[in-house]
Amino acid sequence: MIRLSNVKLPLDHDEQALNDIVLKTLGIQQKQLLSFNVFRRGYDARKKTNIFLIYTLDVDTTDNAFLIEKFIADQLVKESPDMTYKFVAKAPTDLKERPVVVGFGPCGLLTGLVLAQMGYKPIVLERGKEVRERTKDTFGFWRKKELNTESNVQFGEGGAGTFSDGKLYSQVKDPKHYSRKVLDEFVEAGAPDEILFVSKPHIGTYKLVTMVEKMRAKIIELGGEIRFSSRMDDLHIEDGQVTGLTLSSGEVIKSKHIAVAIGHSARDTFQVLHDRGVYIEAKPFSVGFRIEHQQSAIDAARFGKNAGNEILGAADYKLVHHCKNGRSVYSFCMCPGGTVVAATSEVGRVVTNGMSQYSRNERNANSAVVVGIDPSDYPGGPLAGLDFQRELESRAYVMGGENYDAPAQRVGDFMKGVPSKALGSVKPSYTPGIKLTDLADSLPDFCIEAIREAIPAFNRKIKGFALEDALLTGVETRTSAPINIKRDANFQSINTQGLFPAGEGAGYAGGIMSAAIDGIKIAEAMALSINENS
Template sequence: MQKEIEIAVSPDFIQDEKYIRSLTAKQLKVAENRITGLYVRKRSIDARSRQVVYRMRVVAFIDEPYIAPSYHADVQQVHDAKPVIIIGAGPAGLFAAYRCLERGLKPIVIERGKAVRDRRRDLARINKEGFVNPESNYCFGEGGAGTYSDGKLYTRSDKRGNVQKVLQIFVQHGATEDILVDARPHIGTNKLPHIIEDMRNTILNCGGEIHFDCRVDDILVQFGKVEGVKTSTGETIKGDHIILATGHSARDIFHLFKNKGWLIEAKPFALGVRIEHPQEIIDQAQYHCSTRHENLPPAYYSLVEQVDGRGVFSFCMCPGGIIAPCATDHEEIVVNGWSPSKRNNPHANSGTVIQINMEDVPNAATDPFALLAFQQAIEQKAFIMGGGQLVAPAQRMVDFVERRVSNSLPENSYKPGTRSVDLGEVLPDFVHRALRGALPIFGKKMKGYYTNEAILVGVESRTSSPVRIPRDKDTLQHPDIEGLYPCGEGAGYAGGIVSAAIDGINCIDAIKI
């Protein structure tokens, strides 16, 4: 017999398997020797009271052989199978390719950027020299933006598809089994590249294709149906099904649609700054302690507040993390955050953003590029205010709220460097007013948050795409083009690694064969 129960475990005993087994037996009111094995289904940290505990749902096997949970994908050899062209090798594209192997289709993945290891040289140059390669950066390349932006797998996308399957595929390719049980699963930027490489090898070994340093410059359409693509290498690749998974920063694809007269539309996105604190401030506030317990991970937070009818919220919070330069072109500043698997850096950062609505930008209802142009103009202004070489405009938190330029800036994790400015000159008026109103309130919600030890770094502007490529809700195809499946964050249908992966799977499942 199997029974599932919830137990609360002190951090002191979270690594003590014998104690957990004993606690489970006691709660089930059975002799400990009757439990042949147990596994954790879900695990989360409950820090609502001063006594922080792990809450765990465990499945106990009683008086029957223990069988550990396992997952094995049923992939096929597809060397000579029907091809599916997949534009982009981010989470949506890679999981679309993987799903092709399960369905007996041949994925042909076309990625403008480099293989994951080769990207590192370009990322190093971004951090050291402030130079951006428009084809290889934190957003473009194998694994997409997710590879070098943390690998957070927390999602609310359960209704969109099988979240557990996505996590299991990651485990199959090298992620720890912790991601299957943790309430806020996380892989870590240091581990993701190896996992992405393993996924690539699975795709290639089964007969799929992946083309790096190969940008799609044209989508070939005849009589309203896709016929293939033309690439920057001069090659024409034929196929009558195309998954368009280019990510939220492939602006050239949006321009391609505009030039072709294909339907696209403006879409709301969020804009703000990345805020960084010393990690110990967040730990002390969330765990109600002076020093974090060695068996507790660096603490995270989630904050939201309404200011003058506008939502201000934290986004993509990175405990023990790094602020990264994520521009995709010259003379623009974009920041994001990531953490290594151990989350052992001394700082914690989070995007803190405000929703940009259609009515905030003139002509957004009629011009599909209005919000994109708005986004781009702010990124370029941030570059100018930073003074060049990807130095980011920044300000201490209390100084920002009280409208004074900081005399100095605290030590921070943004490697290209920061420059003290009035961020009110970078951000639109309604954005910085909402931020100024929200930050002191956040400080009342979380002790220690509102402090001049915290730094605001601008700008966090790529939370999602400011353009949507529409698709039919049933067929998932573009309404103008048969066989074209807009997919993932770049098309406006996902908001993170897991939701993008699910969307890639769903688009392949929409193909009728």
């Protein structure tokens, strides 16, 4: 087939327009066109008065080879790549030791699934509960302020991505088309087909719940084993080789191939790895607030008269500003038509995050507005970033009233440096609740200075961003893990053979898709290592 890229059409084009532009681009007649399908559809809204759709099309004609040669110098007309996933190995018939995957978020899920599909019958360990029980615990915390430290937004089947906007796109390089494997598995598990072609696919929490259950069932059907409420409390290493682990129950599992896909909030597990001598480095991350606007205002600012268009959906944005003090401020995890959620996993701490359902039809848009920091801001060793996060989260807990309400402030008051006394037109979506205050006390001074500089700059790009009634809620600290568990070219720890650091918690991903892609890479690396040592 032939792939046509950067095919532009008006937002309101009819069905025939795609057919016609294929004929025109390739210079062929209708009888030569056998079929075409949309590989990807995005939009360009830089000029809201002239929004157009951008397609990538896969086309089949009677003369594919001739046309590919004819357009050999045209970068927008190429042979369609083979995106079929190909397994790199097959489990030996006398498999002596099963691989272990610690963590069952997007990374651990794909690691376990691909290992199972190759016949390795993995044991997958998850410290939290299965997804429906976990959902009950999470909503229980939001409604009743009853925190289960092992079953919450961060811990449990599906990982932190289950309670998020469900974004399925990333900026990672993907020459082997792993992302297509991920999307195909999601569609097979019940995700809408459109995630295969829209440029910014998303799913939303409720759809993710049922998908995760179906993927779990597939792993089990293929001989894998999933164990919930199974936290890794120790790691066994002999002469630089991992040999097994101990669970919180006291059970010992022996294996020389263990993936740690533990997510960015498994602080106690980070400590275990560090205590056992696994090489870890501190790394940069970001902290800040959630900002809320009415979604209708963001739609109008981005799409103008086209706001509400079904194809465009709820508008999002991506913003960055480089400040005079040398810091960068950027929007992160933007959730159109979503809610701000309580995301702590530890007692006496407040953490915010964002979540959307598939419909993205809630009243507010929300996004993190965060400031980049690096290890020089929190000196003290590889795990010093954990203490930095905890200090900010504990401070937010106190500022919120020590009951898991979050400290919040109107943007206008934040810019003036005065505490908020009353809400304006933007109503908070955060549950359990908020307490109006002065957020200047919640973050280091350099962060407050940077965010105050960035908000007017963002307003020049998104009209109304600096609306006085927009609401800031603190604090956002779990943008990524503050550590990097270094690994070698074989995806193993640089000083612990058989240990495969994976996903967001190890510092190798930043969202559902990148974590899932890393999970596939880890599964392949584990399989090749097992076969090599069999």
